[in-house]
Amino acid sequence: MRYPDPPSRGALPALKRWAWRLLPCLVPVLLAACAGSPHRQPTFRTSHSALADLPPRAPSAASAGEANDILFRAIGLVGTRYRWGGNTPAGGFDCSGLVDYIYRTAARIKLPRTSHDMATMGGRNVRRMTQLASGDLVFFDIDGAISHVGVYVGKGRFVHAPNSGGTVRLDDIDGPYWGDHFAYGKRVLD
Known part of the structure; x- marks a missing residue:
């Protein structure tokens, strides 16, 4: 990389000439600072779930394509900000807004608005x-x-979109907190 020649001696005071000579040293430092790690927490990590070694399970052969679309949509929203009452990626999500958005856009299934109403709807x-x-x-209860x-x-x-942590995230279902509060699952796709 070629750097410009410094201005002539008479054009700048001694301090500015000294700073100009440091420019070739500062450019790599500034570029390295810009290329540093982001301030966000990593979105994905290795699972510590005891369930991680189980073979993957799809709801049924007929709905495997819809399940795949739902998974890709859900994982693609990890990192979206949390907002109580939110139901769009641009505005943020709360837990039920996130789940409804995923099902509505990936499988064309409209779900009730609250987690309680989703829990009481039909399905196995x-x-x-x-x-x-x-x-x-x-x-979760x-x-x-x-x-x-x-x-x-x-x-x-x-x-899910927990209110703590501030973003949609991927968690272990059998972890210390969520495992203690797990109530049941509901199979919507069969």
Whole structure:
């Protein structure tokens, strides 16, 4: 890389000439600072779920394509900001807004607006985490009532919009907090 010649001695005071000579040294430092790691937390990490070694499970052969579309849509929204009452990527999501958006845009299925209403709608309930299939809704009982929902993506992981953390994220369903509050899954695609 060729740097411009410094201005003549008489054109700048000594301090400016000295700074101009440092320019070739500062450019790589500034570029390295710009190329540093982002300030966001990593979105994906290795799962610590005990369910990670289970073979992937699709809801049924007939709905495997829809389940795939749902998974890609859900994972593609990881990192979107949380906003209570939100239901779009641009405006942010709360948990039920995220799940409804995923199903509506990936499978053309409109879901009720709240996690409680989603939990009481039709569909087969799945009581054991080991029986969950990709694309299942997963519900969590917090303080005695269903108040959180996410989408199971397989291998012990689910996508959801928790209010803590500030973004849509991928978590272990059997982790210390979520495993203690798991209520059941709901198979919508069969």
